[in-house]
Amino acid sequence: xxxxxxxxxxxxxxxxxxxxxxxxxxxxxxxxxxxxxxxxxxxxxxxxxxxxxxxxxxxxxxxxxxxxxxxxxxxxxxxxxxxxxxxxxxxxxxxxxxxxxxxxxxxxxxxxxxxxxxxxxxxxxxxxxxxxxxxxxxxxxxxxxxxxxxxxxxxxxxxxxxxxxxxxxxxxxxxxxxxxxxxxxxxxxxxxxxxxxxxxxxxxxxxxxxxxxxx
Amino acid sequence: xxxxxxxxxxxxxxxxxxxxxxxxxxxxxxxxxxxxxxxxxxxxxxxxxxxxxxxxxxxxxxxxxxxxxxxxxxxxxxxxxxxxxxxxxxxxxxxxxxxxxxxxxxxxxxxxxxxxxxxxxxxxxxxxxxxxxxxxxxxxxxxxxxxxxxxxxxxxxxxxxxxxxxxxxxxxxxxxxxxxxxxxxxxxxxxxxxxxxxxxxxxxxxxxxxxxxxx
DNA sequence: CGCTTGCCTAAGCGCTTGCTCACCCTCAGG
DNA sequence: CCTGAGGGTGAGCAAGCGCTTAGGCAAGCG
Numbered sequence: 001x002x003x004x005x006x007x008x009x010x011x012x013x014x015x016x017x018x019x020x021x022x023x024x025x026x027x028x029x030x031x032x033x034x035x036x037x038x039x040x041x042x043x044x045x046x047x048x049x050x051x052x053x054x055x056x057x058x059x060x061x062x063x064x065x066x067x068x069x070x071x072x073x074x075x076x077x078x079x080x081x082x083x084x085x086x087x088x089x090x091x092x093x094x095x096x097x098x099x100x101x102x103x104x105x106x107x108x109x110x111x112x113x114x115x116x117x118x119x120x121x122x123x124x125x126x127x128x129x130x131x132x133x134x135x136x137x138x139x140x141x142x143x144x145x146x147x148x149x150x151x152x153x154x155x156x157x158x159x160x161x162x163x164x165x166x167x168x169x170x171x172x173x174x175x176x177x178x179x180x181x182x183x184x185x186x187x188x189x190x191x192x193x194x195x196x197x198x199x200x201x202x203x204x205x206x207x208x209x210x211x212x213x214x215x
Numbered sequence: 216x217x218x219x220x221x222x223x224x225x226x227x228x229x230x231x232x233x234x235x236x237x238x239x240x241x242x243x244x245x246x247x248x249x250x251x252x253x254x255x256x257x258x259x260x261x262x263x264x265x266x267x268x269x270x271x272x273x274x275x276x277x278x279x280x281x282x283x284x285x286x287x288x289x290x291x292x293x294x295x296x297x298x299x300x301x302x303x304x305x306x307x308x309x310x311x312x313x314x315x316x317x318x319x320x321x322x323x324x325x326x327x328x329x330x331x332x333x334x335x336x337x338x339x340x341x342x343x344x345x346x347x348x349x350x351x352x353x354x355x356x357x358x359x360x361x362x363x364x365x366x367x368x369x370x371x372x373x374x375x376x377x378x379x380x381x382x383x384x385x386x387x388x389x390x391x392x393x394x395x396x397x398x399x400x401x402x403x404x405x406x407x408x409x410x411x412x413x414x415x416x417x418x419x420x421x422x423x424x425x426x427x428x429x430x
Numbered sequence: 431c432g433c434t435t436g437c438c439t440a441a442g443c444g445c446t447t448g449c450t451c452a453c454c455c456t457c458a459g460g
Numbered sequence: 461c462c463t464g465a466g467g468g469t470g471a472g473c474a475a476g477c478g479c480t481t482a483g484g485c486a487a488g489c490g
Contacts (some may be wrong), residue, residue, distance in 0.1 A: 037338060039252060044477085054439090057478095058480080059436090060437095123251065164409045168387060168413055171390040171394060172390070175387070175390040175393075191379075198417050201416045202416050234467090257447065269469095270469065271467080273448090279448070
């Protein structure tokens with residue numbers, strides 16, 4: 001149910017970044033940051049991956065930190081968007097929570113390089129940029145908490161500690177970006193389904209029909 | 216002069232590191248790595264925090280990476296120890312799983328600076344050291360999986376995907392190190408209790424008595 | 431054609447990094 | 461007293477860092 005009418009996985013995930021050279025640099029930076037971390041990545045490495053000279057980077061971005069901020073901002077926007085559209089969707093709280101977790105996890109697994117940068121490199125941002133991003137994260141938290149509160153009010157969920165459970169649910173989903181490996185046995189879809197099931201158990205909503213994804 | 220080795224009344228977490236100067240350097244490194252990350256930390260910063268000159272570091276450690284390795288090794292040993300003693304303890308699978316999660320989470324919250332370094336700076340290790348650490352992590356995974364398998368065999372747990380659930384449980388616990396804040400509202404004990412409850416729900420074992428920790 | 435504009439590079443500046451080296455201080459054993 | 465070893469320091473090296481600068485080249489336009 002719920003007919004996940006999903007805007008198809010963007011074939012060009014960074015279509016909003018232009019011109020072309022700026023996008024190539026940003027994609028190269030995502031890869032490099034995800035592999036080695038922000039501080040261990042050099043501007044020469046980023047430029048090299050994009051097939052450019054080190055100086056080319058500074059035509060499109062003022063600093064290396066601005067690159068990280070752009071990535072972080074776009075990624076958080078996307079993540080929040082995913083959560084919001086599930087939270088504001090139709091259906092019972094259980095259905096909405098399940099959909100939110102499934103799509104949120106699918107994104108973290110499918111775009112785990114981006115997600116890794118977005119979720120684990122916050123410390124490298126400037127104070128100003130970090131507070132901007134933290135505000136977005138609080139909105140993500142609010143979106144999930146709202147679904148859980150709805151479920152509790154409707155008597156569908158049994159949750160003694162709503163803020164704590166909200167935190168745990170988001171934490172569980174976010175950490176997917178850390179361990180997910182493309183060469184592993186699980187597809188993003190499978191992980192999403194498994195996690196949606198686990199989260200429904202956490203809030204005391206029995207998964208429908210016991211139809212748990214088996215393998 | 217005054218007693219150089221003063222008992223602080225709290226546990227001495229790095230008692231196994233000697234001599235004294237080496238321990239002070241290690242503690243300084245844990246703080247710095249946890250705050251800024253390995254790559255953003257300079258050897259001068261570590262030495263400075265320990266009240267020494269930059270060169271002093273190299274009397275006790277061959278490289279900066281060796282410091283990280285020592286921290287990571289000791290931390291993983293401790294974490295594995297905690298999980299093992301819960302897994303090998305007595306009681307029903309639900310009791311053992313609950314105890315394992317509670318103590319594991321309590322450690323990650325209470326020693327969140329150390330845990331942050333231990334859990335999130337693996338990439339900075341040399342290939343050799345990283346494979347050594349990864350082997351320890353696989354043992355942690357095995358310890359948790361064993362409890363869950365016991366519960367399934369005993370008919371106490373309802374777990375469709377044991378490896379997936381094991382991964383999720385560990386992931387949930389580990390991520391505590393990322394978000395836990397000393398100035399937050401929760402104590403390590405409270406988080407441990409909340410999480411133990413959540414994990415029992417995840418494996419389909421009804422939490423005992425419904426005595427869930429309230430805010 | 432000359433001139434501007436946008437994108438890019440080669441070279442390199444100033445600084446910081448991990449790490450080393452020559453030397454010093456303290457103290458136990460003879 | 462001397463000696464030698466272990467723990468410490470100030471100064472600094474080579475390499476690598478983020479970033480800048482001067483200039484090149486192609487395209488659009490009078």
